[in-house]
Amino acid sequence: MSVEQPHSVKRHLGRHLGLSARLLLLTVLFVMIAEVLIYVPSIANFRRTWLSDRLAAAQVAALVLDAAPEERLSEELEMRLLNGVGAKAIALRAGGRRSLLATGEMPTEVGKSIDLRSARWVDLVGDAFESLFIASDKPIRVVGSGMKVDFVELILDPRPLRAAMLEFSRNILLLSLLISAITAGLVYFALQWVIVRPVRRLTGNITAFSENPEDAARVIRPTDRADEIGLAEQALARMENTLADELREKRRLAQLGLAVSKINHELRNILTTAHLLTDRLDRVNDATVQRVAPRLVATLDRAIAFCESTLAYGRATEQLPQRRLFPLAPLVADLAHLTDLAPEVGIAFEAQVPRDLMIDADRDQLSRILVNLVRNAVRALSQVGTPEGQPRIRVKAMREGNEVAILVADNGPGIPERVRADLFTPFRSSTGKGGTGLGLTIAAELVHLHGGTIGLEHTEIGTCFRLVIPDRQVRSKEI
Numbered sequence: 001m002s003v004e005q006p007h008s009v010k011r012h013l014g015r016h017l018g019l020s021a022r023l024l025l026l027t028v029l030f031v032m033i034a035e036v037l038i039y040v041p042s043i044a045n046f047r048r049t050w051l052s053d054r055l056a057a058a059q060v061a062a063l064v065l066d067a068a069p070e071e072r073l074s075e076e077l078e079m080r081l082l083n084g085v086g087a088k089a090i091a092l093r094a095g096g097r098r099s100l101l102a103t104g105e106m107p108t109e110v111g112k113s114i115d116l117r118s119a120r121w122v123d124l125v126g127d128a129f130e131s132l133f134i135a136s137d138k139p140i141r142v143v144g145s146g147m148k149v150d151f152v153e154l155i156l157d158p159r160p161l162r163a164a165m166l167e168f169s170r171n172i173l174l175l176s177l178l179i180s181a182i183t184a185g186l187v188y189f190a191l192q193w194v195i196v197r198p199v200r201r202l203t204g205n206i207t208a209f210s211e212n213p214e215d216a217a218r219v220i221r222p223t224d225r226a227d228e229i230g231l232a233e234q235a236l237a238r239m240e241n242t243l244a245d246e247l248r249e250k251r252r253l254a255q256l257g258l259a260v261s262k263i264n265h266e267l268r269n270i271l272t273t274a275h276l277l278t279d280r281l282d283r284v285n286d287a288t289v290q291r292v293a294p295r296l297v298a299t300l301d302r303a304i305a306f307c308e309s310t311l312a313y314g315r316a317t318e319q320l321p322q323r324r325l326f327p328l329a330p331l332v333a334d335l336a337h338l339t340d341l342a343p344e345v346g347i348a349f350e351a352q353v354p355r356d357l358m359i360d361a362d363r364d365q366l367s368r369i370l371v372n373l374v375r376n377a378v379r380a381l382s383q384v385g386t387p388e389g390q391p392r393i394r395v396k397a398m399r400e401g402n403e404v405a406i407l408v409a410d411n412g413p414g415i416p417e418r419v420r421a422d423l424f425t426p427f428r429s430s431t432g433k434g435g436t437g438l439g440l441t442i443a444a445e446l447v448h449l450h451g452g453t454i455g456l457e458h459t460e461i462g463t464c465f466r467l468v469i470p471d472r473q474v475r476s477k478e479i
Contacts, residue, residue, distance in 0.1 A: 023191050027184040035176035039169070044121070044128040046168050050161060051116060055144040058090045058152045088139060089155040111138030111158065117145050131158065132165050198229045202236060209240055214247050294343070321362035321449050323472060328404070329353040331367060332395050338374045342382035345391055352396040359397075359404045360471045365446045370395070370408065372439035373465050377410040380463070384413045387461060402471045407457065409464035420456065443467075 114127065140161075142154045205220040212218060219240045222233040284290070332351045339347040359366070374393060381391040389411065396407040415423065424444040447454040450469050457464040 023196075024184050024188045027187045028180045031180040031183050032176060035172070035179070039172055039176075040125060042172065043132065043165060043169065044125040047128045047131060047161065047165060048116065048119075048124055050164055051114065051142050051156075052144065054087065054154055054156065055116070055142065055152050058087065058154055087154045087156050091153040093151055109138070110141040110155065111136045113141040113143070115143045117143065117151070128165070131162055132169070135159075135162060195229070198223075198225075198233075202229075202232060205236070213240070213244055214251070216244060219244065321365055321446075323360055323362055323450070325358050325360050326363055327355065328357050328359045328397055328406075329355050331363065332370070332397065334367075335370055335374050335395065338371065338378055339393070341375070341378050345382045345385075347378060347381055347391045347393060350392065350394040352394065354397075357397055357399060357404070359469060361450055361469050365449070366469070369443045369446050369467065370406070372443045373408040373467075376439055377408065377412065377463070380412040381410060386411045387413065400468075403452070403468050404471075405466060405468050407464055407466050409457075409459065409462060411462040414459075414461070414463050415456070423456070424454075 112127070119127075136158055138158070139155050140158050142156060144152055202220070205218070209215075209218045209220070220233060220237050222237050223230060225233070329351070332353045336349040336351070339349050374395070377393045381393070385391065391411065393408070393410045396409070398405055424440050444454050447467050447469070452467060452469045454465065454467040457466045
């Protein structure tokens with residue numbers, strides 16, 4: 001329980017801290033980090049400047065000493081000079097002569113020596129933090145160059161220096177907090193107006209749209225923004241429009257399936273009665289009846305096929321193929337009778353299948369695939385005709401390694417380019433009169449259940465479908 005508690009607290013804070021609050025905290029954090037990076041060289045520079053000011057004051061004392069080289073300064077004047085500099089002793093060398101100005105006893109040792117003439121930047125930073133964090137009562141020795149003198153040397157109490165550095169650090173901290181607050185506030189309001197509000201609009205629209213995706217009024221209306229938010233609004237609008245159209249179409253298809261299932265029983269009864277009447281017409285010797293009867297039979301067959309195709313597609317799933325090896329030639333030969341659907345056209349049927357060609361497939365499902373393809377070819381040839389010669393359908397098959405390729409071709413008008421993109425989409429692939437738009441969809445589904453592929457082959461005239469049925473993968477027995 002104790003292990004999960006920090007995670008739950010983190011999730012609780014994450015839920016209550018919105019994007020604006022997180023941006024505000026991040027802005028404050030980043031400004032403080034920037035101030036820390038600025039503070040490091042600033043504190044070192046402050047310390048060097050403080051010591052340089054003391055050296056400059058010591059140079060004034062050196063000028064006083066040079067003004068009276070042969071006379072000893074009074075003790076009062078020496079104290080005033082030392083107090084003005086803030087040093088316990090001042091030593092300088094000018095013109096080869098060394099002078100010392102001190103009060104009281106000189107310290108026997110110093111805590112640290114600082115030579116500003118050759119100090120490196122890294123050393124100055126390290127010495128600054130050492131002076132700031134480590135309090136010491138031992139005096140420090142500072143050496144620097146000066147005007148008209150070779151060098152100036154000071155003995156200083158480190159406590160005033162540390163107090164000045166602490167005050168400087170406190171001022172820097174207060175200034176950093178003020179800058180962070182102002183910057184964070186400006187960034188907060190800017191981001192709130194430019195990013196957070198538009199993002200909230202996007203999320204609110206997504207939530208509202210998900211409640212009723214088919215409502216066109218819930219689709220977001222993109223603004224005139226040309227930045228990433230504007231592009232996101234445009235992309236979301238396109239996606240919602242597409243999704244709404246798809247859902248409305250699926251709902252209509254679902255309603256269609258429900259309606260077809262309701263009328264299925266009555267339609268079968270009607271078709272059964274029609275078949276019985278057709279059987280009686282065969283016994284009538286009237287010439288007109290004999291001429292009309294075949295067309296009536298063909299019409300009933302098309303109605304039955306339409307009903308079966310619609311109901312077959314309306315099932316949730318197709319049954320898995322019950323595959324076995326069987327010769328393909330007899331199955332293809334049985335397709336020749338489909339040309340009788342258009343006897344007035346005189347369609348020739350050609351079967352180019354080797355007699356010894358065996359295929360590993362579900363016989364009934366493969367028959368449905370080929371029937372759909374051949375029936376589509378018959379419908380195209382009967383309604384539009386052929387640009388040259390006699391209407392012809394050719395079914396060719398050959399073995400290619402571990403798979404069998406079957407070509408179903410005709411010399412009809414071909415498939416228009418506008419239909420090719422949705423060739424295997426339900427209710428969209430039909431271009432001729434009387435088509436259901438389901439034949440190719442069902443054929444493609446059955447081919448995919450066999451692990452195969454189906455598609456169009458490029459031809460100069462007509463249409464050619466190529467379907468490939470691979471053999472089953474037989475696992476080798478372990479030795």
